[in-house]
Amino acid sequence: MSTRRRNQAFLAACVLAAVVLIAFLAIPLVALVTSVAPGRLPGLLTSPQTLDAVRVTAEANLVADALILLFGTPAAYLIARRSFAGRRALVTLIELPLVLPPAVAGIALIVAFGPNGPFGGALASAGLAIPFTEVAVVLAVTFVAAPFYLRSAISAFAAIDGHCLDAARTLGAGRFRVFRRIALPLSAEGLRSGWALAFARGVGEFGATLVFAGSVAGVTQTLPLAVYAELPVSLDSAIAIGILLLAVSAAILLLSKLPHLWTDSKSQSATSSAI
Amino acid sequence: MKTGVAAFLAVLAAGVLGACGSNDTLTVYGASSLKQVLPKFDASPTYSFAGSDVLAQQIENGAPADLFAAASPEYPKLLAAKRICETPVPFASNTLVIIVPSGSTGINSLSDLEVGPSRRLAVGATAVPIGNYTREALASSGAGTVLTRNTVSDEQDAAGIVSKVALGSADAGIAYVTDAKSSDGRVRAVALPASAQPVVTYMACVVVRDGANTTAAKDYLTKLTGPDGQAALKAAGFGPAPSK
Numbered sequence: 001m002s003t004r005r006r007n008q009a010f011l012a013a014c015v016l017a018a019v020v021l022i023a024f025l026a027i028p029l030v031a032l033v034t035s036v037a038p039g040r041l042p043g044l045l046t047s048p049q050t051l052d053a054v055r056v057t058a059e060a061n062l063v064a065d066a067l068i069l070l071f072g073t074p075a076a077y078l079i080a081r082r083s084f085a086g087r088r089a090l091v092t093l094i095e096l097p098l099v100l101p102p103a104v105a106g107i108a109l110i111v112a113f114g115p116n117g118p119f120g121g122a123l124a125s126a127g128l129a130i131p132f133t134e135v136a137v138v139l140a141v142t143f144v145a146a147p148f149y150l151r152s153a154i155s156a157f158a159a160i161d162g163h164c165l166d167a168a169r170t171l172g173a174g175r176f177r178v179f180r181r182i183a184l185p186l187s188a189e190g191l192r193s194g195w196a197l198a199f200a201r202g203v204g205e206f207g208a209t210l211v212f213a214g215s216v217a218g219v220t221q222t223l224p225l226a227v228y229a230e231l232p233v234s235l236d237s238a239i240a241i242g243i244l245l246l247a248v249s250a251a252i253l254l255l256s257k258l259p260h261l262w263t264d265s266k267s268q269s270a271t272s273s274a275i
Numbered sequence: 276m277k278t279g280v281a282a283f284l285a286v287l288a289a290g291v292l293g294a295c296g297s298n299d300t301l302t303v304y305g306a307s308s309l310k311q312v313l314p315k316f317d318a319s320p321t322y323s324f325a326g327s328d329v330l331a332q333q334i335e336n337g338a339p340a341d342l343f344a345a346a347s348p349e350y351p352k353l354l355a356a357k358r359i360c361e362t363p364v365p366f367a368s369n370t371l372v373i374i375v376p377s378g379s380t381g382i383n384s385l386s387d388l389e390v391g392p393s394r395r396l397a398v399g400a401t402a403v404p405i406g407n408y409t410r411e412a413l414a415s416s417g418a419g420t421v422l423t424r425n426t427v428s429d430e431q432d433a434a435g436i437v438s439k440v441a442l443g444s445a446d447a448g449i450a451y452v453t454d455a456k457s458s459d460g461r462v463r464a465v466a467l468p469a470s471a472q473p474v475v476t477y478m479a480c481v482v483v484r485d486g487a488n489t490t491a492a493k494d495y496l497t498k499l500t501g502p503d504g505q506a507a508l509k510a511a512g513f514g515p516a517p518s519k
Contacts, residue, residue, distance in 0.1 A: 131445070132428055215400075215435075217429065232329070
């Protein structure tokens with residue numbers, strides 16, 4: 001086989017692999033969206049239970065995302081720009097919730113913050129119980145979604161050329177000013193995509209919420225939990241909520257990429273010409 | 276289109292499961308509450324445990340079950356009416372109890388849930404058998420307020436109820452006595468008033484489909500309703516099948 005033929009065969013194999021995988025990823029999504037007539041969606045999505053679930057999901061995720069940005073951004077900046085002993089171990093710790101099965105995350109949260117746990121016990125004796133409240137949903141969402149933001153934010157801050165920050169400092173800018181005027185704008189894209197992933201993951205959060213927060217209608221029953229609750233009752237309602245969740249996730253991911261959606265970024269086009 | 280999706284999933288599941296066992300292995304679909312006892316009674320079949328409603332749906336869509344052991348008469352009768360399984364046979368009964376964390380002392384009867392502070396309860400959702408039995412029991416003992424004055428998490432199966440109580444996120448739950456027994460001592464059972472006790476009959480039926488291992492399924496069912504099966508069920512906390 002000539003080199004040229006081999007090259008073509010390799011390229012064809014890559015194309016085939018891509019087509020198969022993309023079809024595999026897309027077919028279930030298309031099947032989901034087309035399995036309920038669009039005209040029926042408004043009716044299926046406006047039951048009081050679903051509207052409650054929309055409210056709970058929105059509230060819990062807004063609070064969780066505010067917490068993730070508020071605590072995650074400075075934490076990521078610190079971890080990315082400082083070298084200290086145990087840094088790698090710390091980053092691994094942050095990544096652990098990403099690979100933890102959500103049900104295990106839920107159990108871990110109960111053991112820590114449930115009435116029998118070290119933190120929950122103190123709260124419970126003060127008359128505050130976290131399980132079965134919206135606070136539990138916020139904690140579950142924050143726990144599983146924060147690592148997505150942290151990971152992305154740490155890489156974004158770490159990728160900034162240190163000379164830019166040093167130059168600003170020598171020109172007299174304070175730490176906060178350097179952070180706000182240099183570091184944040186330079187890492188904006190990484191922060192935005194990390195936030196989008198975290199938000200999308202949080203909206204879809206199921207396992208940890210179910211185990212830790214329970215499925216209390218109007219209080220802890222988020223949209224993914226409503227899907228699970230509707231499954232034995234009405235498959236159509238479950239699918240309708242599924243479509244809603246898919247649309248929300250797609251919107252979040254698309255919005256985060258909006259400026260660059262149809263233009264190939266420079267690094268990507270460099271890769272594509274190398275094949 | 277809905278049935279199209281379901282049929283597609285069922286075919287997929289059937290294909291995956293069918294590839295795992297040859298034709299002569301017996302496949303038993305059992306209600307979640309039987310998960311502890313059936314493999315102990317007979318380890319040879321391939322088991323699949325889930326909510327009876329879910330299993331019935333799968334069998335209706337062609338899943339490769341040979342025997343269906345359900346936690347209620349409803350689903351086997353439904354399948355029998357559609358000629359997907361033979362006449363259902365009762366093989367056990369179960370009892371509903373309140374479960375509380377083994378260390379807790381505040382709840383000692385149903386009436387404790389009708390007074391005092393609002394508590395966190397884990398009960399079955401309305402769509403699943405345990406949820407139906409729970410609502411039936413509360414209604415018949417005039418304790419309907421239990422579900423409105425407390426904070427209630429609707430669980431899709433007994434596992435959800437027991438785990439919430441065992442881990443302490445719920446103060447109490449309503450589950451089968453057999454679930455309380457199989458919780459490693461993490462939960463304690465509190466009896467419901469006898470007047471509130473619903474009749475929870477477990478029924479099994481031999482599945483009718485092409486290629487079903489009918490002989491083995493019938494043998495299994497005979498053994499299950501015989502002395503060996505009844506002894507195993509009794510040891511797990513089940514009661515005998517109601518005589519009628």
